[in-house]
Amino acid sequence: MSVAPSSSSRRTGYSVCTICDIGCQLRAVSEEGRLTRILAHDSPAVARNICFKGTAAPQIHNHPERLRVPLKRIGERGADRWEEISYEQAMDEIAQRLETIVDTHGPEAVAVSTSGWNTQTTHGLDRRFLNLLGSPNWISGVALCAGNTAAVNRLTYGWMPFPDIGNASCIVLLGHNPRKHSWTPVFNLIEAARAKGADTIVVDPRVSEQAQKATLHLQIRAGTDAALLLGWAKVILDEGLFDADFVRDWCIGFDALRARVDEYPLERVAALTGVDAERIAQAARLYANADGAVIPWTPITDQQLDSTSGIRLQAILRAITGNLDVVGGEMLHGLHPGWRTEAELQLHDALAPEQRAKQLGYATHPVYTYRTAELLRPHLERVWGQPWVDQVMGCHMANPTEVFRAMADGKPYPVKAFFTLGNNTLLSYPNQRQIHRALLNQDLIVAHEIFMTPTALLADYVLPGDVFSERDHVADTWAWANRLTLSEAVADPPAQASSTFRFWTDLARRVGFGEHFRWNDLEEILDHRLEPSGQTFAEFRASKLMDLPRPQFRKYRRTGFATPSGKVELASSILADLGFDPLPYHRPAPAPTKDYPYLVFSGVREDPFFQTGQRNIGVLRRRSPAPRFFVHPDDAKRDDLLDGQWARLETPHGHVTAKIEVQPGMRRGHVRVPHGWWYPETRGRLDLAGAFISSDAVLTLDSDDLLDHEQGIPHFKGYPGRLVACEPPAGMSKTTLEG
Secondary structure, three states, rough: OOOOOOOOOOEEEEEOOOOOOOEEEEEEEEEOOEEEEEEOOOOOOOOOOOOHHOOOOHHHOOOOOOOOOOOOEEOOOOOOOOEEHHHHHHHHHHHHHHHHHHHHHHHHEEEEEEHHHHOOOOOOOOHHHEEEEEEOOOHHHHHHHHHHHHHHHHHHHHOOEEOOHHOOEEEEEEEOEOOOOOHHHHHHHHHHHHOOOEEEEEOOOOOHHHHHHOOOOEOOOOOHHHHHHHHHHHHHHHHOOOOOHHHHEEOOOOOHHHHHHOOHHHHHHHHHHHHHHHHHHHHHHHHOOOOOOOOOOOOOOHHOOHHHHHHHHHHHHHOOOOOOOOOOOOEEOOOOOOOOOHHHHHHHHHHOOHOOOOOOOOOOOOOOHHHHHHHHHHHHHHHOOOOOOOHOOOOOOOHHHHHHHHHHHOOOOOOOHHHHHHHHHHHHHEEEEEEHHHOOOOHHHHHOOOOOOOHHHHOOOOEOOOOOOHOOOOEHHHHOOOOOOOOOOOOOOOOOOOOOOHHHHHHHEEEEEEOOOOOOOHHHHHHHHHHHOOOOOOHHHOOOOEEOOOOOOOOHHHHOOOOOOOOOOOOOHHHHHHHOOOOOOOOOOOOOOOOOEEEEEEOOOOOOOOOOOOOOOOHHHHHOOEEEEEHHHHHHHHOOOOOOOOEEEEEEEEEEEEEEEEEEOOOEEEEEEEEOOOOHEOOOOEEHHHHOOOHHHHHHOOOOOHEEOOOEEEEEEEEEEEEEEEEOOOOOOOOHHHH
16 A cells, blocks of 8 residues: 655655666655656565666756757757747657658658566557557567566577576576666566575676675687587486476477477587586586576677577577476466557557568568567467567567668668657667667657757757656566556656656657547556456545456466467477477587687676666766776786776777776686666766777677577677777776776
């Protein structure tokens, strides 16, 4: 039940934090319409799920540089010259320019990019708008993180499972490193499971915080996770550690899988991964023999040259060891019966099949595009009751690389209008220079943001958005789990700020889609989504903080799996139909050379920040004033690099600059580069606020030879590079240079 305000000026409510994408449940307090404090939840079950990003929400939401008025570009693109205009004028002009582009180039010339934390509050209206318009070209950062995992998991057993960490006896962390202030709920669940005696297996080139506590740590060579998991499968099959009854009754392709893993004897796997063969076998046995084991989602296998195989192997291991839809295993939650999913609101059937086939990536890298979703439709409806289920928003996407190629070069057709919402697009995907060219080649760019990011600096219109303390919501875990969680508005947004709901509704009404956007405010659409439960949002808010149906296990015994065979497909019929190898494999990435002796792995997050955000929040930035490369002491000594010294990390494709941090826990020959760095404090002094100085997206290309075949995922986890000492970058503050 929500907490009543103690006075007319003070409000307290329950909030789901969206500063990162975990969605922790907190309490928010405001005074005179202004967020003043974030408190831990008063439920003991979730009270510990709070981090310093969440408690910094007042500094973020009330920041003096927060965007409060719509801006229209008046100078050259990227010159940072603007005029303030009203929200109504901005929307009128955007609608007019959009219609001109559609009339000239067709609806597929419009693309949208969003982020996970932003998209969870659109109620699917972004896709609804695009589908009515006729464009299939929606992309998101979830293409590189969790969304693509959902799509690949469905190839094996028709759903993206949710790990029952709290009841697991063994937890496998593939490079994933949950900490007190990063993936906090997952960290707390792992710690609680450890306290009850659960084993943990950590696979990581670093001696990470989780590796320090692990039962087993496999210090793997970056980018070889699929090879390692093939070795695990080899041990499990050879030693009969699989669930023979489940495999016999509920799996197909077992003999083909056995033949494939026979290609990966432990000696070969050890040579590929740099991990001792006996430790590989020991880990496989520990996992397979556990009474309930989980392999929680990891961003690491999302971003490798054989990403599809790495993710598929996790799914296969879960299945053959009998850890699907059981206590302490991987739960197939299904959908909440009292809630309309975003996919229901997205109107995918309104997009004509010929327009779906124009989706960029549909022909080349189809796994998370409409092409695969169309093959799964009848099976999803048979098992889960809906033909379109967009789990973690990642199951009907365009391919980002193909979108940026079309934006930059007009092939296979031009994309000339680009909408970016809560997504610092320039730094959020690989091949940053191509993205820059793509943005410069647009006729219309609209950014919906709370701060002026490097991407927003390239826009034609910048519209201020709202934040989680300023809107009512019901968080639904993106159809990954079936939990509904209350989030209440306690503060007032800036007068000319808009929610993503309002933005898409107002734009839709201006271009003639008003009959399909009939909801006038957030409460109306929340009422609509809760209608199957027989309650309104007001009733939900008054009666509960969370609604979580009682779990049911082994549901597949009644329904089968949502695959063409109705079984777990160890050899995927859908991959075969798409023209790909139906079995997992290891694909070697480019190896280090004499000139580029390091294996670089990028994307490791820092606790104070989420993705490219929060670099302008003083209370967080002071915890990490400058980006850091992690290197082993032996490598630092060889290259004459000193701890705290600035250095340039070079690859054949680009270079970035950061400070050296010597860490004995690094694997020799490896260097870690952080994700998403730019320098908000340099706006007005450095081009695009220093977006090209330290951003890891500069380092990698997304040419065809460097993409996962099936998804088109870029390789971020183990590519050749070298380190060279250099002078500090010009234009930095003293705190950044010395911190």
